[in-house]
Amino acid sequence: MYTWLPIGSTADLGKLAGEIGHEYDPTRVAQRLMGGLSPAVKGVLIERQYIDKDYRSTYYNYYAKKGQTYRTDCVRLHFFDSTVSFDATAQKFLWPDARLDDHYFGYMVLRPTGIATIGRSVLSPDVREGLRAGAPIITSRHKVHVLGYRLAVEGFPSMDQHIDISVCAHAACWSILRHYSERYSNYREYLTHDITMMAHAFNPGGLVPSRGLDVSHAEHVFQEAGTFPMIVTRKSPRDVLFYRQLLAYVESGFPLFAAMHKWSHAVAVVGCEWKTALARGSTKLRYAWDLVESLIVVDDNSLPYRSVPMVGTAQYSSRHIDAFIVALPEKVFYPADAVNGLTPWLFALGPLLGLQPERDTVARYFMTTGSALRRFMRNRESEFDPNLMREVMTLPFAQFVWIIELSSAADWAAGQISARAVLDATASLRDPKPFWLFHSRSRALIFDRRSVGVASSGVRAISLSGMSATALTRWDQNLRPTQRK
């Protein structure tokens, strides 16, 4: 049932073809792995007769009804580093320290469908060839049970489309919703067949799903899953507001369902790669989007975490993404385009806070929770005036807040900021002061949101001391930085 395949070089992955039945199309799987896995993968455990819930959901509802006979079981591949070996007699792993998790890079299920056999997979971004170290990626912790061991891998779920009963849009919806169910306890798990059914108001029957979906079907899937989807569509190829919003939601930890009209294709956007150097001497306000080198996507036609540059000669570039759906939680009423509209006007408050010139500033905005903000500051108490800490700990935040960080070019290069505004994500679009807080290194404005209709009387200012020379760390907590192996 279990076979250990030592990997001396990535070419050894080709030996999978001799170990796995043709119904799992091991040759194509090996080619996919050879083209995308880093040499850090030195051992593969092949687990046969694996019962996969997602494949079974399609088997019961589709493959079992066909004249051709399909197997009911799958094969699962587990990936390990060079320190792990396998004792075939005792059927156990051997490794040098206490934590097997540290040497585990995730798994890939192979379906017995002959074509498009790569099923539910969670691979660590750390072993994705071509991905830059430090690239922030949305991940969650996935538990894995094998041989009596309980392992865990940090990654984003992916699978190939089935082609006959699901297409790229189903795979992208499935990936995003599986991430939600693993990451957040208030979302339930949906299997592959569930996703195909959720796209329509009624059971379309037969092979209808394979004829494709449209964007509204994907929106319906996210609605059915209990999220509050919002579609954002690009106005023109030069519509920077579209891309700023896209980045803001990704940096908030929301994987995006991204559509490419030209290619009739959908992927999940799960991260980005920053430019390595920031040009100094800008004459206008810059946004975080201006500093993005490429987006990281989960595309059902390749291994996960594909780096998609802004322009390029590959099949598609980030510029081909012209619409996205963000599956928001309830209680987010102030969207990213409103935050974008407000951001340049923050400098009108510059005289009160001693803000640096707009032209020397990089603005970055993203959403998080009030609890995460408090945790972020608590873990960095030495960076803040105790009076500011007290204010943040006692402000009656709603669940979600928008953070706007302002950095000089020098701050940005050092991973620092010079000012941070905290906005109420439940604010109305017509709220003239959607703030909880706006602080620099020298002063903070505190906004009292417990009264409706008060003018400037709802505001207080406090002077901050001891922060002029401390590190004010840029917030990179929502996504996991890739650690290249």
Place this chain on the structure above:
Amino acid sequence: MASKHTNKKRTKDVAPTPVEGLTATEVGVLEAFVATMNDKVIPEIVRKEEERRVLAASSRHWPLKT
């Protein structure tokens, strides 16, 4: 930049409400900001949101099948 970000017309002849920790001049800056939000920023935010909804409607029927 100050002239771009302030709305002197709205704040002219209006006595600023005292704000804890701010001087009267600084309160004027704050009230000018609120006036600018009401007169310029919020109408633009609302217009952009309407535009987003229209654009979203146009993309709802894009096919996705590859």
